[in-house]
Amino acid sequence: MMDCAICRHGSLEEGAVTVVLERGDSTVIFKEVPARVCDNCGEELVSAEVNESLLRRAEEALNRGATLELLRYAA
Numbered sequence: 001m002m003d004c005a006i007c008r009h010g011s012l013e014e015g016a017v018t019v020v021l022e023r024g025d026s027t028v029i030f031k032e033v034p035a036r037v038c039d040n041c042g043e044e045l046v047s048a049e050v051n052e053s054l055l056r057r058a059e060e061a062l063n064r065g066a067t068l069e070l071l072r073y074a075a
């Protein structure tokens, strides 16, 4: 079990979070993104691998001309 680096009291539990990425007028919202969430302060940690995937998929959505897109991470 990893301790939270922010509050140093909580422990990080496996969970799922919502991540919002914005660029200019465009917004891409990812639901059910796997993350570790602190049970004390609520800090959300998304792994570099997951983060890269989010950025790549957001880029694809923006390239399609989306201004608001809601995606499920697992889909």
Ligand SMILES: [Zn+2]
Pocket (backbone or CB within 6 Å): 004, 005, 006, 007, 008, 009, 010, 038, 039, 040, 041, 042, 043
């Ligand atoms: Zn914490």
